[in-house]
Amino acid sequence: MPKQASSDKRETIIDAAFDLFRHYGYRRTSMEDIARAAGVAKGTLYLYFASKEELFEAIARMLAARMLKAIQEAIACDQPLEEQFLGVMDAKLGAVWRWIYSSPHAAELLDPQHQLPDDVFEEVDATFRSIIAKLIQKGVDSGELDLHAAGFTVESAAATLTTAAYGAEKAADEAEFRKTLANIVRITLRGLRA
Numbered sequence: 001m002p003k004q005a006s007s008d009k010r011e012t013i014i015d016a017a018f019d020l021f022r023h024y025g026y027r028r029t030s031m032e033d034i035a036r037a038a039g040v041a042k043g044t045l046y047l048y049f050a051s052k053e054e055l056f057e058a059i060a061r062m063l064a065a066r067m068l069k070a071i072q073e074a075i076a077c078d079q080p081l082e083e084q085f086l087g088v089m090d091a092k093l094g095a096v097w098r099w100i101y102s103s104p105h106a107a108e109l110l111d112p113q114h115q116l117p118d119d120v121f122e123e124v125d126a127t128f129r130s131i132i133a134k135l136i137q138k139g140v141d142s143g144e145l146d147l148h149a150a151g152f153t154v155e156s157a158a159a160t161l162t163t164a165a166y167g168a169e170k171a172a173d174e175a176e177f178r179k180t181l182a183n184i185v186r187i188t189l190r191g192l193r194a
Contacts, residue, residue, distance in 0.1 A: 010048050010058075013038040018059045018099075025105035026056065060120045067095045067124045075131050081139050085185045088135065089165050090178070092128045097169050097177045133158040136192075145192040152192065161188045 016038035020029040031052055035045040049055040074087030100109050136157050139145035147157055164184045171177035 009038075009040065009044075011062075013040065013045060013048055014055070014058050014062055017055050018062075021056070021059070021109060022099070022103040022105065025108045026052075026111075027108065031055075057120065063095070063099060064121050064124045067092055067121075068127060070095060071124070071127055071131060075135075081135065081142070081144055082185060082189055084135055085132070085161075085189065086182060088128070088131050089168075089181055089185060092124065093165055093169055093181065094177065097171065098174065101169050101171075101177075102174065129158060129162060132162055136161075139189070139192070145189070147192060150192050157188075157192060161185070164188060 013034065017029070017034045020033055020037055024033075029052075031045055032042055034052075034055065035042040038045065049058065070091035071088055074091040075084065077084065077087055079087065100106050103109060133154050136145060136147070136154050140147055140154070145157075147153060150157075152160070161184070165181060168177050168180040168184060171180050
């Protein structure tokens with residue numbers, strides 16, 4: 001089997017499993033359901049993934065890669081500081097909201113019982129926090145932000161903003177999520193204005 005076809009089939013299986021987990025939950029979705037949704041034989045599914053747990057980890061790694069790419073794309077945009085913060089926050093937290101919290105099975109999908117390896121989202125989290133700190137430093141360097149007057153360091157301002165922003169994930173719908181996230185960014189940045 002050519003490498004491209006193998007890779008495409010693997011991605012098809014991951015996408016099908018992700019959709020089923022979001023709609024029906026992890027426990028209710030069987031490997032047979034996933035094979036059927038992916039259009040592959042059950043035996044073929046097991047050639048790619050030995051278990052549902054292995055497939056769940058592959059989904060998490062796919063989501064992490066997509067988040068990392070979206071964060072990098074958001075920071076590359078030439079926009080005002082507040083818009084850059086919102087873009088980076090949405091790339092990370094918005095993705096989690098759209099992919100996980102919007103599911104009726106969010107609690108099950110986030111259940112620590114799934115035991116994902118610690119490294120799955122490690123790079124995403126580190127990159128996210130680093131970019132938020134760099135954006136704050138950019139605001140200080142441009143004179144838009146005055147951390148000293150507000151009693152913050154770059155690190156403490158970044159930690160405060162990201163901790164507050166995680167609260168937006170509890171929104172009931174995407175419109176409320178976006179509004180809450182924008183308000184958190186706006187309030188934080190206004191408190192740090194020079």
